[in-house]
Amino acid sequence: MKPSLIALGLVATALAHSVPSHTPIDHVPAVCRPSHVRVRKEWGDLSLHERKAYTDAVLCLQDKPSQLDHALYNTTSRYEDFVVTHMNFTRVMHNNAVFLAWHRRFAWLFERELQQECGYPGTLPYWDWVKNARNITASPLFDGSPYSLSGQGLPLSPEAKEHELPCWEVGNFTCPKAPGGGCVTDGPFKNYRIGYLSIGVSAAQNPEPGLPQDVFDYVPRCFSRDISQYIATNFLTQANLDHLLAASTIAEFQDRIDNVSGVGFPGLHVAGHMALGPTGADFFSSPQEPAFYLHHSTIDKVWTEWQRRGRGEERIYGDNALFGTLTTLNIPPSDNATLESEIGWGSLEQPAPIKKFMAVGRGDLCYRYE
Numbered sequence: 001m002k003p004s005l006i007a008l009g010l011v012a013t014a015l016a017h018s019v020p021s022h023t024p025i026d027h028v029p030a031v032c033r034p035s036h037v038r039v040r041k042e043w044g045d046l047s048l049h050e051r052k053a054y055t056d057a058v059l060c061l062q063d064k065p066s067q068l069d070h071a072l073y074n075t076t077s078r079y080e081d082f083v084v085t086h087m088n089f090t091r092v093m094h095n096n097a098v099f100l101a102w103h104r105r106f107a108w109l110f111e112r113e114l115q116q117e118c119g120y121p122g123t124l125p126y127w128d129w130v131k132n133a134r135n136i137t138a139s140p141l142f143d144g145s146p147y148s149l150s151g152q153g154l155p156l157s158p159e160a161k162e163h164e165l166p167c168w169e170v171g172n173f174t175c176p177k178a179p180g181g182g183c184v185t186d187g188p189f190k191n192y193r194i195g196y197l198s199i200g201v202s203a204a205q206n207p208e209p210g211l212p213q214d215v216f217d218y219v220p221r222c223f224s225r226d227i228s229q230y231i232a233t234n235f236l237t238q239a240n241l242d243h244l245l246a247a248s249t250i251a252e253f254q255d256r257i258d259n260v261s262g263v264g265f266p267g268l269h270v271a272g273h274m275a276l277g278p279t280g281a282d283f284f285s286s287p288q289e290p291a292f293y294l295h296h297s298t299i300d301k302v303w304t305e306w307q308r309r310g311r312g313e314e315r316i317y318g319d320n321a322l323f324g325t326l327t328t329l330n331i332p333p334s335d336n337a338t339l340e341s342e343i344g345w346g347s348l349e350q351p352a353p354i355k356k357f358m359a360v361g362r363g364d365l366c367y368r369y370e
């Protein structure tokens, strides 16, 4: 499932020849002037007013009409256009060389949509995994107040609990079910409804390319959560974050953030999804969970920090910038990515080479993390 070490050698050699690690790559204009840089803040560091402005903007997007073909995708809102885009690309941007850059841009596109379509004056917040893990359903993010992202789902009956999907399976680790799992009934998203089903990771492991037939089937229902203190306590930890940031290669960084290599231990990307329950952990439809965007904002922040720890720009444009191929889990097998490989976001954004999305604070990625 993983590209061989020989493949790694090829990528490293190719990049070392074409991209000297000490000079910025061509064609990425440095138009982001210091005075234009916007700051993305941690949820708990926003004022109550700022938190409400964010969730109001997300609710606004959930109320705006879809711009996609309803007959093809069953979309009912502009918010769902982003969910569908994620589903459409799920098989080419996870567990591979594209994952970090694709999600960086996807979160940026969502942030821009909130600003342009819904007049949101702020920036995309992020979710400090460690800070909020101690008592996750009492954290400012998930305490269910009007200034949170809503809280835990209602408890399910023992019978319904039996039928609740496990949120993810990684190696030999199956995430345990938590005390919620039912409808979210408090906070800003108490009336939010979802439609796309849980598809699961196995659909991404089909040796044939393409999406499952029923991927866009739509069954309207309440938005559900099953927030897991077990996952938060055991995996959203400072030790895991330190271990991730100490990765010496991009291959190691990617492996540690997901950790799907069979040791049965979820990395911070997987654990953040798992902590939210089946809706927020679905491999395809996870952006139905509004916390998806804050989770990926944090991943972007951590990637940025890791890139900065490298020598010069070796982790941005150099020989330690990219690792892996262009398909999810390399199924079906595909070429190794280079900085020139084009990635796309469907109708949300023209395809563009990965190199455009490698550096926060450059080009139109004009933001930083606080």
Ligand SMILES: [Cu+2]
Pocket: 086, 094, 103
């Ligand atoms: Cu994703």
